[in-house]
Amino acid sequence: xxxxxxxxxxxxxxxxxxxxxxxxxxxxxxxxxxxxxxxxxxxxxxxxxxxxxxxxxxxxxxxxxxxxxxxxxxxxxxxxxxxxxxxxxxxxxxxxxxxxxxxxxxxxxxxxxxxxxxxxxxxxxxxxxxxxxxxxxxxxxxxxxxxxxxxxxxxxxxxxxxxxxxxxxxxxxxxxxxxxxxxxxxxxxxxxxxxxxxxxxxxxxxxxxxxxxxxxxxxxxxxxxxxxxxxxxxxxxxxxxxxxxxxxxxxxxxxxxxxxxxxxxxxxxxxxxxxxxxxxxxxxxxxxxxxxxxxxxxxxxxxx
Amino acid sequence: xxxxxxxxxxxxxxxxxxxxxxxxxxxxxxxxxxxxxxxxxxxxxxxxxxxxxxxxxxxxxxxxxxxxxxxxxxxxxxxxxxxxxxxxxxxxxxxxxxxxxxxxxxxxxxxxxxxxxxxxxxxxxxxxxxxxxxxxxxxxxxxxxxxxxxxxxxxxxxxxxxxxxxxxxxxxxxxxxxxxxxxxxxxxxxxxxxxxxxxxxxxxxxxxxxxxxxxxxxxxxxxxxxxxxxxxxxxxxxxxxxxxxxxxxxxxxxxxxxxxxxxxxxxxxxxxxxxxxxxxxxxxxxxxxxxxxxxxxxxxxxxxxxxxxxxxxxxxxxxxxxxxxxxxxxxxxxxxxxxxxxxxxxxxxxxxxxxxxxxxxxxxxxxxxxxxxxxxxxxxxxxxxxxxxxxxxxxxxxxxxxxxxxxxxxxxxxxxxxxxxxxxxxxxxxxxx
Numbered sequence: 105x106x107x108x109x110x111x112x113x114x115x116x117x118x119x120x121x122x123x124x125x126x127x128x129x130x131x132x133x134x135x136x137x138x139x140x141x142x143x144x145x146x147x148x149x150x151x152x153x154x155x156x157x158x159x160x161x162x163x164x165x166x167x168x169x170x171x172x173x174x175x176x177x178x179x180x181x182x183x184x185x186x187x188x189x190x191x192x193x194x195x196x197x198x199x200x201x202x203x204x205x206x207x208x209x210x211x212x213x214x215x216x217x218x219x220x221x222x223x224x225x226x227x228x229x230x231x232x233x234x235x236x237x238x239x240x241x242x243x244x245x246x247x248x249x250x251x252x253x254x255x256x257x258x259x260x261x262x263x264x265x266x267x268x269x270x271x272x273x274x275x276x277x278x279x280x281x282x283x284x285x286x287x288x289x290x291x292x293x294x295x296x297x298x299x300x301x302x303x304x305x306x307x308x309x310x311x312x313x314x315x316x317x318x319x320x321x322x323x324x325x326x327x328x329x330x331x332x333x334x335x336x337x338x339x340x341x342x343x344x345x346x347x348x349x350x351x352x353x354x355x356x357x358x359x360x361x362x363x364x365x366x367x368x369x370x371x372x373x374x375x376x377x378x379x380x381x382x383x384x385x386x387x388x389x390x391x392x393x394x395x396x397x398x399x400x401x402x403x404x405x406x407x408x
Numbered sequence: 409x410x411x412x413x414x415x416x417x418x419x420x421x422x423x424x425x426x427x428x429x430x431x432x433x434x435x436x437x438x439x440x441x442x443x444x445x446x447x448x449x450x451x452x453x454x455x456x457x458x459x460x461x462x463x464x465x466x467x468x469x470x471x472x473x474x475x476x477x478x479x480x481x482x483x484x485x486x487x488x489x490x491x492x493x494x495x496x497x498x499x500x501x502x503x504x505x506x507x508x509x510x511x512x513x514x515x516x517x518x519x520x521x522x523x524x525x526x527x528x529x530x531x532x533x534x535x536x537x538x539x540x541x542x543x544x545x546x547x548x549x550x551x552x553x554x555x556x557x558x559x560x561x562x563x564x565x566x567x568x569x570x571x572x573x574x575x576x577x578x579x580x581x582x583x584x585x586x587x588x589x590x591x592x593x594x595x596x597x598x599x600x601x602x603x604x605x606x607x608x609x610x611x612x613x614x615x616x617x618x619x620x621x622x623x624x625x626x627x628x629x630x631x632x633x634x635x636x637x638x639x640x641x642x643x644x645x646x647x648x649x650x651x652x653x654x655x656x657x658x659x660x661x662x663x664x665x666x667x668x669x670x671x672x673x674x675x676x677x678x679x680x681x682x683x684x685x686x687x688x689x690x691x692x693x694x695x696x697x698x699x700x701x702x703x704x705x706x707x708x709x710x711x712x713x714x715x716x717x718x719x720x721x722x723x724x725x726x727x728x729x730x731x732x733x734x735x736x737x738x739x740x741x742x743x744x745x746x747x748x749x750x751x752x753x754x755x756x757x758x759x760x761x762x763x764x765x766x767x768x769x770x771x772x773x774x775x776x777x778x779x780x781x782x783x784x785x786x787x788x789x790x791x792x793x794x795x796x797x798x799x800x801x802x803x804x805x806x807x808x809x810x811x812x813x814x815x816x817x818x819x820x821x822x823x824x825x826x827x828x829x830x831x832x833x834x835x836x837x838x839x840x841x
Contacts, residue, residue: 183627184624187620189622193426203628206418206419206629247624250624
C-alpha cells in the first residue's frame with residue numbers, strides 16, 4: 105500500500121505580524137508513521153490545525169486521499185492535541201460516547217467500540233468514573249481512546265507520550281503500531297527524538313514556518329552522515345599507530361575514525377586487519393535525528 | 409445541514425443534562441423557594457414563639473377605659489386603682505411587665521397616655537395596645553357625639569375609584585398599581601435570569617477553553633454549532649428551573665390554601681377596625697377583575713418572548729467574552745461592558761413604569777439591548793401594537809447581529825492562548841472574520 109494519504113502543497117498561513125507557515129510541501133504515504141518535528145513555535149500546531157480544518161490556509165492546497173480536503177473529512181482525521189482536554193465532571197463512558205457521536209458514530213456502534221477499547225486498555229472499571237477522579241496518565245489514555253474511537257484513517261498525535269509511565273507508553277505505542285498495520289496513517293508530532301527514530305519511517309522538520317528537512321528517516325541519516333566509523337575489538341593495537349585515517353577517539357578496544365573523501369570503509373577494514381586483533385563490531389556512525397535536528401535548527405539560525 | 413442539527417442537538421443534550429443532573433442545580437431549584445419562604449415565615453414564627461406572657465397594669469384616670477381591655481393570647485390586662493408610684497415600684501420589682509398610664513384627657517385631644525416598661529415590649533404587644541386604645545377612644549367619641557355605632561360604621565367609608573383606559577372602542581378596567589407591580593416583577597425577573605444564565609454560558613465557554621477540550625471539539629464540530637448548542641442547552645436549563653419553580657409555587661399555594669381556609673372561616677366577618685368587610689371584599693373584587701381583564705396570557709407570552717430574545721442576545725455576547733478572555737481574572741473586567749447595559753436597562757425600566765408612554769420608555773423598549781427588560785415592564789400598561797411588533801422585530805434582528813459578531817469573536821478567541829484580548833482586537837476579529 106503506497107497511495108498518498110495526505111498531500112500538502114505550497115501551504116502558507118500568515119498571522120497578523122508573522123508568517124506561521126511558508127510554502128510547506130509534504131507528502132505523507134498511507135500506512136506510515138510520519139514524524140512532524142520542530143522547535144516550539146515553529147508552526148507545527150498551525151499546520152496541524154490546517155489539516156484538521158480548524159483554520160484555513162491563506163494559500164496552497166491540502167489533498168486528503170486524492171481529493172481536496174473537505175469539511176466531511178474532519179471525521180476521517182483523529183486529532184489528539186498536545187494540551188489534553190476532557191470535561192472533568194463527565195463520566196468516562198459518557199464522555200467517550202459524546203465525542204464519538206459528535207464524530208458521526210451511531211450510539212450502538214460507539215458503545216460497542218468504547219467497550220472494546222476500554223477492554224483492550226484494561227480500563228473497563230473506569231467506565232463510570234468521573235474524569236476528575238482519574239490520574240493524568242489515565243486521562244491521557246481516555247483521550248487517546250477518544251481519538252481513535254471511530255478508527256479514522258488519519259491520526260494526528262501531538263506528543264502522545266508525555267506524562268505516561270513506561271508501561272502505559274508502551275501500551276499506546278503498541279496500539280499505534282497495531283493501527284498502522286491496519287492501514288492507518290499517523291502523523292506524530294514530538295520533541296522526543298529517540299521516539300522519532302523508533303517509531304517514524306518518515307519525518308519533516310519545520311522551523312520558523314519553513315520545512316527545512318523532509319524524507320525517510322534512514323535516508324536522512326545517511327544524507328547527514330559524516331563518514332565516521334566505530335570499531336569494537338579485542339586485542340592490542342600498537343601504541344605508535346601510524347594510520348592513514350583521522351582517528352577521533354582511540355581507547356582500549358575502541359576506535360572512532362573519520363574517513364576522507366577518497367577513502368572507503370573497505371580501506372579501513374583492510375588496514376585494521378593487518379594487526380593481530382579480533383574485530384567484534386564494525387559500524388558506520390550515523391548521526392541521530394536529534395543531532396541533525398539541532399544542527400539544522402542552529403544552521404538556519406546562523407543564516408538569518 | 410441535517411448533520412449540523414444532529415450535532416447541535418447532541419451538544420444541547422450534554423450541556424443540559426450535565427447541568428440539570430448536578431447536585432447544585434437540584435439544590436438551588438428546591439432550596440431557593442424554600443429559602444424565600446423561610447425568610448417570610450421564620451421572623452413571624454420567631455416573634456410569636458419568642459414572646460412570653462405579658463401582664464400589663466392599666467391605671468385609668470380618664471374613666472373611659474374602666475370596662476378594661478380584651479385580653480389576647482399572652483397579653484393580659486388588669487385595671488388597677490393604686491397610685492402611679494406604687495405601680496411603678498411593682499414594675500421595677502418585676503411583678504408586672506408594663507404599666508399603661510392614662511391620665512384624664514379631653515376626648516378631642518387625647519394626650520399624655522404613657523406606656524412604662526422595664527424592657528422593650530416588642531412590636532406586636534405595642535401595636536395591640538395602641539389599637540385597643542384607639543378603638544376604645546373612638547367608641548367614647550362616638551358616644552359623646554350621641555350617634556349610635558351602626559350609624560357611625562355606615563358613615564365611615566373608603567371610596568373606591570375605578571380607573572378605566574379608553575382603548576379604541578373598548579373600555580377596559582385597569583389598575584395602574586397592578587400594572588406597575590406586574591411590570592416591575594417581570595422586568596426584574598428577566599434581569600436576574602439574563603445575568604445568571606448569561607454568566608453560566610460564559611463560565612461554560614471558559615471551562616472549555618481552559619480545559620483545552622475545545623481543540624478536540626473544534627476538530628469535530630463547527631465553533632458556531634458549539635456556541636449555539638451551549639446557549640440553547642443552558643437556556644433550556646433556565647426554562648426547566650422556571651417551570652419547576654412555577655410548579656413549586658402552585659403546590660405551595662395549594663397547601664397554604666388548605667391551611668388558611670380554616671383560619672379565615674373562623675374569623676368574624678362583621679367588623680374589622682370598624683371598616684366594613686363588604687368594602688374590603690369589593691376592593692378585592694376590583695383587583696381580581698383588573699387581574700382578569702389584564703391580558704395575563706399576553707403578558708406571560710411577552711415575558712417569555714423577551715426573556716428568550718434577551719437571553720439569546722446577551723448569551724451570545726457572554727459566550728464571545730468567555731472565548732476571548734479565558735481565566736476568571738480577565739473576564740471580571742471584560743464582563744463589565746456587558747453587564748452595564750443590563751443594569752442601565754433596569755434604571756430605564758424604573759422610569760418606564762412611572763411614565764410608560766414617555767420618550768425614555770419608548771426608546772428603551774425599541775433598542776434590542778434594553779428592550780428585553782423595558783418592554784415587559786410597559787406591556788401591562790398597554791402598548792400600541794405597532795410598537796410591540798417593531799420592538800420584537802428589532803430584538804430578533806439585534807439577536808442575529810450580535811450572534812453573528814459573537815460567533816466571529818468566539819471562533820478566533822477560543823483558540824487564542826496566553827494573550828490578553830482587548831476590545832479593539834475583538835472588533836478586528838469581527839471585521840476580518
